[in-house]
Ligand SMILES: Nc1nc2c(ncn2[C@@H]2O[C@H](COP(=O)(O)OP(=O)(O)OP(=O)(O)O)[C@@H](O)[C@H]2O)c(=O)[nH]1
């Protein structure tokens with residue numbers, strides 16, 4: 001069995017060296033226990049090749065509902081014309097509550113202004129005014145809230161987390177509440193309090209199982225298009241991708257692995273050069289990393305070292321994440337020799353692929369799945 005596996009491995013390496021796709025049949029026959037990626041033939045949403053946009057930052061003004069007013073009222077019955085105060089309290093204003101919804105994947109649907117419902121005024125016969133309904137706003141998991149001056153307020157990381165963005169005002173007391181043994185006919189009542197009004201900034205930290213990092217034009221978006229149904233825009237121009245995209249890779253055991261395409265980094269990204277380090281924060285939420293290198297460039301190994309340096313400068317904890325090297329554009333001239341250099345220098349798994357031609361993608365996705373399974377099993381042990 002071990003001999004057979006070794007032979008299969010050698011043949012697979014031969015295929016990779018030749019820049020050919022390993023026939024799926026062969027992978028299946030000899031490695032039946034490996035979960036294989038499934039490439040759906042279902043046409044993507046629209047026929048038109050429109051880019052998909054993903055909103056990961058949003059400003060929102062929230063106001064809680066005003067409390068209802070208390071009323072001044074006196075009861076008068078047939079037998080007792082002065083039966084005492086009976087003015088009811090106003091109802092409380094509703095809150096604006098942000099709640100995690102696992103089906104929401106971006107902040108695109110969060111409104112710019114949200115106002116909760118006001119409480120109703122009290123009424124005679126000690127009737128309490130109806131409280132305003134709370135207004136719920138669905139946000140994706142991993143949403144971080146900042147105040148208007150940039151102070152972090154909270155982060156909704158768990159599936160059932162919620163955050164009260166603005167409290168509703170309390171209802172005012174009616175005159176019944178002011179009656180005492182010596183002050184039997186109070187003609188005073190309170191107005192309902194105004195609800196809170198807050199300016200919030202919402203930021204979504206992408207939570208993906210694998211994050212692709214690389215310099216502009218390395219082919220990250222092309223790779224995401226090849227492995228998932230996501231449709232980030234690709235072009236020869238640098239910095240085509242300006243916000244992160246997430247795609248789901250399907251496996252034949254029905255498991256799904258999310259992969260994020262992070263906008264291109266440049267030297268000095270950690271000092272906010274290029275598109276800045278705002279994207280590096282997304283990487284913090286990815287459990288494993290794929291360093292996507294352009295094999296047709298002059299020195300892809302240097303690209304890899306520069307990327308590692310940027311990530312280390314941003315947060316040295318990123319160095320401990322499981323990772324792999326993805327050498328893209330193996331179809332181009334000089335790519336093969338560059339890939340051999342990487343293989344010789346690197347002590348982490350390296351894959352030669354062509355995102356546009358589909359070469360080597362199956363082997364890469366099998367490895368991604370292995371990293372994902374290892375990460376999952378280590379998480380379940382820790383729990
Ligand atoms: N020959 C060849 N070209 C590729 C391959 N992958 C991507 N390209 C081309 O490289 C260019 C850049 O690809 P993108 O996918 O936009 O690169 P990116 O890394 O997302 O770039 P940014 O969004 O700017 O960070 C496009 O013109 C692609 O067609 C490949 O495997 N082979």
Ligand SMILES: [Mg+2]
Pocket residue numbers: 220221222232233234240241261
């Ligand atoms: Mg891109």
